Amino acid sequence: MDNIRPFYVMELLARARQLEYGGRSIIHMEIGEPDFPTPEPVVLAGKAALEQGYTRYLPTTGLPELRVRIANYYKSRFGLALDPARVIITPGSSGALQLVMSVLIEPGESVIMSDPGYPCNRHFVELVGGKPECIPVGPETEYQLTAEMVKGALTPSTKMVMIATPSNPTGTVMSSEELEAIYTVVSEHGAVLVVDEIYQGLIYANDGSTALTFGDDMFVINSFSKYFGMTGWRIGWMVAPEAYVSAIDRLAQNIFISTSSLAQYAAIAAFSDECIELMESRRVAFRERRDYLLPALARLGFNIACVPQGAFYLYADSSKLSDDSFRLSSDLLETAGVATTPGKDFGDNQPERHMRFAYTTEIPKLKEGVDRIAGFLKVS
Ligand SMILES: Cc1ncc(COP(=O)(O)O)c(C=O)c1O
Incomplete structure (x- = not known):
């Protein structure tokens, strides 16, 4: 503590x-x-769920219909075919981050991340006995890590590299080329890339992209909190490599049982055209x-x-x-x-x-x- x-x-x-x-x-x-x-349609869907008595536990990995909707969203926004079985619904992206750290990190292993960065990540790593390796970044790299910096920071104990794009607190976006280069460096080292895309919907220069287009063996975290305006509903998701889905399911069963059912029924409406x-x-x-x-x-x-x-x-x-x-x-x-x-x-x-x-x-x-x-x- x-x-x-x-x-x-x-x-x-x-x-x-x-x-x-x-x-x-x-x-x-x-x-x-x-x-x-x-958004009002989301609120109405939440109310309807309440009235219809959808107030019970749901499958730990989430409501099947919502997982399909999320997979379809990747298709319509990024042209990406995604197996809904890899989409896991979590209590906020905070829940997803905790699960990812718990599943991947053994005591003593380290996680590379940027400083400044989202402060909870350091704490999630420490909670599972890992070591946060916070690399100072500045305006010269748009406050983001580069493949070169990651390469220089990797050690035998590195298990994970964590990127947030756009980032909190800087709002800066990593270029796709740099992110792909980091993915390559991390994969060659045998570590795992985790990309926090919670602000993905809020990119201003273009419609943005997702790291998932580079490969399947990484974790991508997202949430209904920011772009979808649902902070207090506490619902997010991750896209996990297929090989990790059952471990995450098992762990989430123990930690959370399931994500709020009302939030899940409501979130389905977030993908309507309106x-x-x-x-x-x-x-x-x-x-x-x-x-x-x-x-x-x-x-x-x-x-x-x-x-x-x-x-x-x-x-x-x-x-x-x-x-x-x-x-x-x-x-x-x-x-x-x-x-x-x-x-x-x-x-x-x-x-x-x-x-x-x-x-x-x-x-x-x-x-x-x-x-x-x-x-x-x-x-x-
Ligand atoms: C970069 C980043 N990741 C994760 C979170 C957690 O958000 P939530 O648990 O509401 O999805 C936040 C919240 O501010 C954030 O800025």
């Missing part, structure tokens, strides 16, 4: 809520979930927010070295404004009423120089936030 760090942003969020309770207005740029509600159209319009809205917020923050002195092509985050270098981003985050909250996430939530690679801004709120509120930050910086 000593190695499990809290989310510092949760402290800030709690403080923000306290300030709001006391009557202060707070602009939230710290929250890593879409402000858009769950829902996809709605989510695609939200993708456009997120891009517009990014296009507003990035130059606005740059004008205030935050350095955002590469334009992130996905997710809903800007990872900004705040060192021109403060030598302690945690302090700056906290001052912005207390004095200006703007909540942000300090870099120290995402690793040990120059966290004091960085802050994450989430554009999970509408443009007028983002503008208000920017005005407040501008006012704060002038007086501080």
Whole structure:
């Protein structure tokens, strides 16, 4: 437990809520979930499931119809033929990540990942006795690992290489060529590639791709949380190599039994044309927010070295404004009423120089936030 760090942003969020309770207005740029509600057809499908009494355990690997829908989604979006038997429904992608680490990692084995990166991954590795190998990455590689970096970091104890594209906290997308090169390096070493594609639906330069087009012997993680706007339903999925499906099934039977039945029935509706159209319009809205917020923050002195092509985050270098981003985050909250996430939530690679801004709120509120930050910086 000593190695499990809290989310510092949760402290800030709690403080923000306290300030709001006391009557202060707070602009939230710290929250890593879409402000858009769950699409209505999904909500209706969830209600119908409840009314029809679909409230019991389901097969551990998930509702067959949902697994087929997900496989079809890969076909329609990426032209990829995928056996639904390889799709495993999980309680959020968090559940999938836990299962993957538990199935693959023996005590003492190591997992390569980027720093900054999604903080829970380190903890999942440590929970199963593994060793996270966090490699510092910066703007010169768009905050992503490269095949060369991975090659240099591989050791006999490396069991897994973990990539998130688009990434949290940077929103940057790894090119398909680099990802394929990493896949080759990792496979040749006899390790396993795990690609977290939870923000796959939220890519702005193009429609994005999936690592699954490179081969079958990797794990791909995804979720209904972000693109599909279902964070609180707690449902995600993984696509696993066929050889691992029964081990994952066995483990998930023991840990989770099954994923929420209501969420699974509801999620089927997320693939309707109507829902996809709605989510695609939200993708456009997120891009517009990014296009507003990035130059606005740059004008205030935050350095955002590469334009992130996905997710809903800007990872900004705040060192021109403060030598302690945690302090700056906290001052912005207390004095200006703007909540942000300090870099120290995402690793040990120059966290004091960085802050994450989430554009999970509408443009007028983002503008208000920017005005407040501008006012704060002038007086501080
Ligand atoms: C990169 C990444 N992976 C996984 C998760 C977990 O999401 P969930 O369990 O809601 O699917 C998150 C949540 O913020 C994330 O940013």
